[in-house]
Each structure stands twice: as structure tokens, then as C-alpha cells.
Amino acid sequence: MPKYKDKSRFFPSQDKRFDELLKPGQEVHVDGIYICMTCGFETYVESGTALPSAPTCAEHADNLDWYSEGAAIWRLLAALVNRQR
């Protein structure tokens, strides 16, 4: 889960794009932090670029000791408001 210091700079959203489950390597259309729903690994991805293409958690989080075994499935966790297109 991302950390933050100033809660007043974050705003809840009901945008349905937060509900979409995304595949490894899929292009995203929102600048933001994405989380792997299987292991919790987080990464920043710019709109128009792709999520990590590794199909398993062991491949995208191989430098971490807390990853889970399994297939990667991504979801938007936090979106940059001023850069949404």
C-alpha cells in the first residue's frame, strides 16, 4: 500500500477505472500507481505505456522477499489527477 504524509492531498474516487482488472503487458490509459492484486507489488505506469509484462509475481517482484507465487493481475491504485487524459 502506498504511503503518504498529507492526507488532504488525496481524494476518494468512484471512477470505474479503479475497478478494472488488467493483464500483464496491457497498455494503460491513466497515469498512476498500479498494484498487482496477487502479491501487492506496486509500480508507477504512465498513460500510453504498458504494465510490467511478466506473467508471474516471481518475475516482477524478484527482488522482494514478500511476494506471493501466482499469476500477475493488475489494478489502478492511485491516479494522478492533473495528468489524466
Ligand SMILES: [Zn+2]
Ligand atoms: Zn504480483
